[in-house]
Amino acid sequence: MFLACVLSPFVALTAYIFYRVLVKPRFNVLRHLPGPPVQKLFGNHLQHVLNPTVTPKVYELFVQRYGRTVRIRGLGPWDERLITLDPVSFAHIAKNTAIYEKPWPSRRLITSLIGCGMLSAEGQVHKRQRRVALPAFSAQNMRSLVHISFTKGIQLRDVWKGLIDDPSGSTSARIDVCQFLSRVTFDVIGLAGFDYSFNSIQDETNELFVAYRDMFELAISQGTMFRTLLSIYLPAVNQAFPDATVRTVRRCQEVIHRVAGRLIQEKKQKIAEGEKLGEPYDGKDLLTLLCKFRYRLLLCIFLIDLPPEHRISDDDILNNINTFMFAGSDTSSLSMTWTLLLLAQNSDIQDRLRAELLSVAHQFPRDLSELSEDQIQSLHAALSALPFLHNVTRESLRLIPPLHSTLRVATQDDEVPTMYPVHNQDGTVNEKRHSFVVPKGTFVHLSVEAFNLDKAVWGEDAWEFKPDRWDNLPEAVQQHPWHFSNILTFSAGPRACPGLRFALIEIKTLYYILLTHFVFKETEDKITKHNVWLLIALRVLTRPYLAGKFKEGTQCPLLVSNYTGT
Structure with missing residues (x-):
């Protein structure tokens, strides 16, 4: 009797595992879809669909052999996933956020680092947070961003000139442009988000900047898979037995809560004092808008009983500021880094772009620091109208999107429409089939890069850096408007990037200043693309690393010299 009681849970667990691993997958309707074979029982295809050095070829092979609706293997035999390379299917999944959510492991991981902000929130919470944040990206607020940028x-120009003009007489300097551009975006978002000056371009010792930098780089980029899974599935164990990464996150979070918490209290006090004096505080930063929204809600609570999902706390404010810092600084700095590398590799395009930018520069004082506010706005308007600058910007964002791919999970069974016929399990085309069923619980991979580099849409030169393509786009491109300029870089649907205008102002401004003062060339280092991803990835970002030196962190060194005008 005793032995039976001891063995019963073990037998039940064994039977459950046997059912989940070997029996249930055989009845998964996804098995009727075509997909690449798996060589081992616990083999998977994740490395093939998430490694940017091979993904363009992998996607092309998938389309040729299996069509645009492809079944892939996740963590094990129980984890049948889907990757869609069909634009209608992608749009359907991106639009229906109530059915397709971000997986809970991903949301738990991000929440454990930066709190539950727009990046990890779902449902009504996400809608409320997005509604509150959108005014920060209004046309009026963007005017102040131009000046900040x-x-x-x-x-940044002055710092780089100091590195180049050293006493040794060197005419160029080896500069890690990724590191410096990351510091610039931190500074810009610090002012636009907090009304707080990190001043990290000139001084990397600011404790809040160091906390954000260490948490984003060390904890996310350099964390181990074992610890990541432990933090998701056994968070108490992970905290009870911390490693260096866990201790780094704790230290960073303590600094962020202390310093950013103080900023929140100071901002709330300014708003309250302004209301009392009848002179409303007029800050344009995201922190001010969030605090004003909370102040109005507190007044409403005295009149009506607001449900919890419509309220906003100090923690909500901090979480959204953290999200703003994480999502905005990383993607913008990576985008500019890849653009400078592409221009260094294509000197003729760099020269053409510089010539166009200089044609605008001649209309304004030579010393940019002497420009008035009106002149800065006029210069920005002139930059916005430059066709080749816009083409280079779009082409870089298309060719190497900072966000390589993302992941969704179906919360219910759903029938998904397609533009292209769905292939049979053996790979043959079924011309009559233009939809497929996604079972509840299925992970769906949404690849931004796959659509941006699709040769059937962009032509045989889709994998090449050709800004002039934008002057004569193929008809197939016109059929895919997406969120920005026929590319998926800023995603699509209700969760599309709200900071699109913010990003374009920031990066075009930096391109203008840097390219009219410097010339960029490649170093002897081999720079490789690497995706920082997890098996349950929420966002897969494509970062530059030196070949064989991944542990040294993100870096992209270029030879930078002064532009002499000759």
Whole structure:
């Protein structure tokens, strides 16, 4: 009797595992879809669909052999996943956020680092947070961002000139542009988000900047898979037995809560004092907008009983600021880094772009620091109208999107429409089939890169850096408007990037300042693309690393010299 009681749970667990691993997958309707074979029982295809050095070829092979609706293997035999390379299917999944959510392991991981902000929130919570944050990206607020971007761009110019003009007489300097561009975006978002000056371009010792930098780089980029899974599935164990990464996150979070928490309290006090004096505080930063929204809600609570999902706390404010820092600084700095590398590799395009930018520069004072506010706005308007600058910007964002791919999970069974016929399990085309069923619980991989590099849409030169393509786009491109300029870089649907205008102002301003003052060339280092991803990835970002030196972190060194005008 005793032995039976001891063995019963073990037998039940064994039977459950046997059912989940070997029996249930055989009845998964996804098995009727075509997909690449798996060589081992616990083999998977994740490395093939998430490694940017091979994904363009993998996607092309998938389309040729299996069509645009492809079944792939996840963590094990129980984890049948889907990757869609069909634009209608992608749009359907991106639009129906109530059915397709971000997986809970991903949301738990991000929440454990930066709190539950727009990046990890779902449902009504996400809608409320997005509604509150959108005014920060209004046209009026973007005027102040132009000034911030110019100011920080000039500071970066001066620092780089100091590195080049050293006493040794060197005419160029080896500069890690990724590191510096990351510091610029931190500074810009610090002012636009907090009304707080990190001043990291000139000084990397600011404790809040160091906390954000260490948490994003060390904890996310350099964390081990074992610890990541432990933090998701056994968070208490992970905290009870911390490693260096866990201790780094704790230290960073303590600094962020202390310093950013103080900023929140100071901002709330300014708003309250302004209301009392009848002179409303007029800050344009995201922190001010969030605090004003909370202040109005507190007044409403005295009149009506608001449900919890419509309220906003100090923690909600901090979480969204953290999300703003994480999502905005990383993607913008990576985008600019890849653009400078592409321009260094294509000197003729760099020269053409510089010539166009200089044609605008001649209309304004030579010393950018002397520009008035009106002149800065006029210069920005002139930059926005430059066709080749816009083409280079779009082409870089298309060719190497900072966000390589993302992941969704179906919360219910759903029938998904397609533009292209769905293939049979053996790979043959079924011309009559233009939809497929996604079972509840299925992970769906949404690849931004796959659509941006699709040769059937962009032509045989889709994998090449050709800004002039934008002057004569193929008809197939016109059929895919997406969120920005026929590319998926800023995603699509209700969760599309709200900071699109913010990003374009920031990066075009920096391109103008840097390219009219410097010339960029490649170093002897081999720079490789690497995706920072997890098996349950929420966002897969494509970062530059030196070949064989991944543990040294993200870096992209270029030879930078002064532009002399000759």
